[in-house]
Amino acid sequence: MALSGLDIYKLLPKTNCRECGLATCLAFAMQLAKKAVAIEKCPFISAESKMILETQALPPIKPVVLGNENLKFEIGNETVMFRHEEKFRNPTGIGFIIDDSLSDSQIKERLDKINELKFERVGQLLEVNLVSLKQNKDAKRYLEAVKLVLNSTVLPVILMSDDLDALKQAAEIAKERKPLLYCATKDNFTQIGAIAKEFQLPLVVKAEDFDSLTKLTKELSSIGVSNLILDTGIKSATEKIWDLTQSRRQALRKLNRALGYPCLTIVDKEDPYEEAMEAAAYIAKYSAVVLIKGIQAWEILSILTLRQNIYTDPQKPLQIESKLYPIGSVNQSSPVLITTNFSLSYFTVLGEVEASKVPSYILSVDTQGMSVLTAWAAEKFNAECITKSLDEHGVKNTINHKNLIIPGYVAVISGDLAEQSGFEIIVGPKEAAGIPAFLKNLN
Ligand code: SF4
Numbered sequence: 456m457a458l459s460g461l462d463i464y465k466l467l468p469k470t471n472c473r474e475c476g477l478a479t480c481l482a483f484a485m486q487l488a489k490k491a492v493a494i495e496k497c498p499f500i501s502a503e504s505k506m507i508l509e510t511q512a513l514p515p516i517k518p519v520v521l522g523n524e525n526l527k528f529e530i531g532n533e534t535v536m537f538r539h540e541e542k543f544r545n546p547t548g549i550g551f552i553i554d555d556s557l558s559d560s561q562i563k564e565r566l567d568k569i570n571e572l573k574f575e576r577v578g579q580l581l582e583v584n585l586v587s588l589k590q591n592k593d594a595k596r597y598l599e600a601v602k603l604v605l606n607s608t609v610l611p612v613i614l615m616s617d618d619l620d621a622l623k624q625a626a627e628i629a630k631e632r633k634p635l636l637y638c639a640t641k642d643n644f645t646q647i648g649a650i651a652k653e654f655q656l657p658l659v660v661k662a663e664d665f666d667s668l669t670k671l672t673k674e675l676s677s678i679g680v681s682n683l684i685l686d687t688g689i690k691s692a693t694e695k696i697w698d699l700t701q702s703r704r705q706a707l708r709k710l711n712r713a714l715g716y717p718c719l720t721i722v723d724k725e726d727p728y729e730e731a732m733e734a735a736a737y738i739a740k741y742s743a744v745v746l747i748k749g750i751q752a753w754e755i756l757s758i759l760t761l762r763q764n765i766y767t768d769p770q771k772p773l774q775i776e777s778k779l780y781p782i783g784s785v786n787q788s789s790p791v792l793i794t795t796n797f798s799l800s801y802f803t804v805l806g807e808v809e810a811s812k813v814p815s816y817i818l819s820v821d822t823q824g825m826s827v828l829t830a831w832a833a834e835k836f837n838a839e840c841i842t843k844s845l846d847e848h849g850v851k852n853t854i855n856h857k858n859l860i861i862p863g864y865v866a867v868i869s870g871d872l873a874e875q876s877g878f879e880i881i882v883g884p885k886e887a888a889g890i891p892a893f894l895k896n897l898n
Pocket residue numbers: 467468469470471472473474475476477478479480483496497498499500
């Protein structure tokens with residue numbers, strides 16, 4: 456856990472000299488705890504205290520970037536055990552293991568399907584993240600397959616091989632894509648660490664127990680390889696969840712830097728239902744990367760939906776972009792319905808407007824993701840806010856009439872809104888389910 460202001464204060468000179476620009480050392484300590492000032496602002500802090508504070512300031516789980524500038528995602532950098540304590544920051548990367556014993560056409564076919572695994576849900580695009588190529592055949596075949604994968608997908612790549620010569624050649628071929636190397640063990644960490652260092656690549660470190668993992672991460676850090684990801688191997692789901700949980704506890708509660716890295720998990724199940732369930736458990740507790748084999752859309756949709764729900768910020772409701780949405784073949788005389796940018800509100804209204812088959816506009820007002828009544832109570836969905844949104848999104852220039860439909864629950868704002876916006880206000884139904892009949896009878 457991060458040091459408190461009082462913990463930091465104990466490490467300061469306590470002279471209240473004001474050289475840092477603050478009135479007291481305690482004030483400086485409080486600001487440092489909030490990361491609002493830099494340690495360097497105090498010129499009198501001892502080297503030993505500075506080292507302690509700098510070490511404490513590092514994220515307890517190192518952030519690791521996978522992929523290159525064109526397509527990358529970050530894992531790690533988590534700061535809490537439980538989502539309600541703040542939020543989980545970096546969604547679990549979902550990847551697929553392909554091996555080089557498949558024919559070129561089979562690899563290409565699988566990659567084409569993986570590339571299409573994109574789903575839109577409550578206004579967000581859900582996508583998979585990685586392709587992992589495993590070596591089963593000789594080096595020549597592996598390198599051919601690496602080239603095929605690189606040419607067939609833009610997703611970040613994991614190179615999985617026990618053949619260090621083949622892995623080094625594969626890293627050379629793929630270096631622009633910044634592949635993740637799999638994996639360093641007690642037998643090969645010096646050589647594979649050298650490859651990771653030469654090409655500046657992230658590296659998976661694999662050992663069955665934490666003592667062995669600790670030794671390996673320390674050895675690799677000492678030679679300058681520190682973008683590491685931990686793997687404790689394929690185990691039963693119960694053992695694996697224990698490993699993942701202990702790893703996070705060690706990093707967050709004990710500040711064990713040797714285990715302060717994101718974790719990777721491979722799901723080794725042939726049955727897609729079992730595979731999906733096990734992947735779900737590892738996403739929930741606390742895998743930063745989950746690799747599977749199944750590429751069926753139903754399986755991936757379930758996994759990505761779960762991930763989306765776990766990795767939303769519990770303090771921020773899901774929201775969509777605030778704008779004027781045309782629904783169906785609208786024209787200038789189409790009705791305009793007003794709602795909030797809370798995803799659930801918008802998509803509920805959208806579903807009913809579509810069901811009505813009456814082409815309409817929906818204006819989603821920026822209420823910071825609050826629903827209609829909550830936003831109204833918080834004064835984020837009042838006449839002033841709606842008028843501002845009407846102006847911002849050019850509603851007057853889009854339509855040739857002067858009518859707006861507001862939710863029945865906020866009928867009370869119709870007078871003010873008419874006055875401020877210059878529109879005539881029609882009070883719509885209280886429940887979205889009433890929208891189809893309402894729109895059909897509007898004329
Ligand atoms: S410069 Fe250092 S010693 Fe002086 S008041 Fe600030 S924190 Fe305290």
